[in-house]
Amino acid sequence: MTNKQYDEQNDDQRFPVARRSILRAAAASTLLGVGTGPAVARGDRSEKENGPPGNGGSGGGPTPNELDSIFGFASVGPNPCSGDVGSECFESFKPPVRPAHEVEFRIDIPGLVFALAGQGVLTEETIGNLNAAVEDGELTAGELTDPDAEVTVQTQGGPMTVTIEEIAELLIDTLAFNFDPAGLAVKPGDIVLFSAETPDHAVAAYHERHGRQNRVPDDVGPFSSPLVPVGGYWLYRFETTGVYDVYCPPHEAFGMVMRIVVCDDGVPEPSVEETGRPPEAESLFPIVLGGLDPNIPSPAEVLASAALSPENIVDQGTVSWNHVVEEHRASG
Ligand SMILES: [Cu+2]
The missing domain is CATH 2.60.40.420 (Cupredoxins -  blue copper proteins)
Structure with missing residues (x-):
């Protein structure tokens, strides 16, 4: 799958304004949404034919x-x-x-995690720290050097600011x-x-x-x-x-x-x-x-x-x- 296809799927609803609770929802909606949105629409459309x-x-x-x-x-x-x-x-x-x-x-790729790829907003050091922190599938206190640091990610719905800890949680949700x-x-x-x-x-x-x-x-x-x-x-x-x-x-x-x-x-x-x-x-x-x-x-x-x-x-x-x-x- 290309970045372009993913960008097309990253619609406004997936990155609304209120942050923390929405982030989880964003993850969940991608888990379900990447598939079920188009699936329902296309299924309906072809129902008459097949x-x-x-x-x-x-x-x-x-x-x-x-x-x-x-x-x-x-x-x-x-x-x-x-x-x-x-x-x-x-x-x-x-x-x-x-x-x-x-x-x-x-x-199962949260839209925000996918949006981060290729934007160059994370340093090599932060990526290394994130990878090490999520390797065992759990986030333990102290594993992230700066969990509250914020980065701004460009999404289809506009810029969105997230913390390193939130990115770590979404990475763990990434299957x-x-x-x-x-x-x-x-x-x-x-x-x-x-x-x-x-x-x-x-x-x-x-x-x-x-x-x-x-x-x-x-x-x-x-x-x-x-x-x-x-x-x-x-x-x-x-x-x-x-x-x-x-x-x-x-x-x-x-x-x-x-x-x-x-x-x-x-x-x-x-x-x-x-x-x-x-x-x-x-x-x-x-x-x-x-x-x-x-x-x-x-x-x-x-x-x-x-x-x-x-x-x-x-x-x-x-x-x-x-x-x-x-x-x-x-x-x-
Ligand atoms: Cu496949």
């Missing part, structure tokens, strides 16, 4: 009775499971293609680009609905034919989605028992990867073959934020985390992205 598959709608193409084993089924929307709804939304899909689980494509949940256990044959709440995402298997280390069960093809429009979704059926590692091609380098474990009983082992480039060992996310570093795990770290061990995923059913990040930050 419907969920198996429900008489076109979905941008013929209604499928089955999902392609490589390309699944993509729809521009509307997505019955968009936003804050329960699993009853799955009933909008007819049984041959009814999902049993949902994963959201998310961007970057992610799949949520980041760990998911499903039964063989289950369909997963990937919901595009924010733009610029896709799903691809770590597969030798994508030039990558093979991290899906033997016999599973090089499946992938297209770039899924906001308000749209992608459906994929996981047939073969085993551990599936997938990534978002535009955002993998920033840590956007996840693991799906397919099993009936017992816990399958990950199968990793050296067929190509492994998951990135280092996150490039601080580059997006002009050097600010909220300590988001790299793709390799995410997939090696205890939180995403197949045992833990099967035990928990789902593992949130927030949990993966918290575990990483706490591990020092």
Whole structure:
């Protein structure tokens, strides 16, 4: 995602006048707003043109009775499971293609943190101090050398003054680009609905034919989605028992990867073959934020985390992205 796209999303409402309480609201509205604003608007607009598959709608193409084993089924929307709804939304899909689980494509970057990037209002020293202070995911008294120092940030809504401590708090709220949940256990044959709440995402298997280390069960093809429009979704059926590692091609380098474990009983082992480039060992996310570093795990770290061990995923059913990040930050 480019700065320009973010600037366009940083509308007036996100940076109103009253400061402290609004800052939290700003963070929250970005957490939700970057996705749900456009998602709702675009979903509404396309509602007349499309419907969920198996429900008489076109979905941008013929209604499928089955999902392609490589390309699944993509729809521009509307997505019955968009936003804050329960699993009853799955009933909008007819049984041959009814999902049993949902994963959201998310961007959790407070608008103000993004606005700070590239404005040069923080010194190297302050950035270093902020990064060290938030590394463990908690702000402890005394960690910031000058917590009350103020900086002025240019936003779409005009200049906004914030303290270093407020920036630190927003950095801790920054969860970057992610799949949520980041760990998911499903039964063989289950369909997963990937919901595009924010733009610029896709799903691809770590597969030798994508030039990558093979991290899906033997016999599973090089499946992938297209770039899924906001308000749209992608459906994929996981047939073969085993551990599936997938990534978002535009955002993998920033840590956007996840693991799906397919099993009936017992816990399958990950199968990793050296067929190509492994998951990135280092996150490039601080580059997006002009050097600010909220300590988001790299793709390799995410997939090696205890939180995403197949045992833990099967035990928990789902593992949130927030949990993966918290575990990483706490591990020092
Ligand atoms: Cu993405």
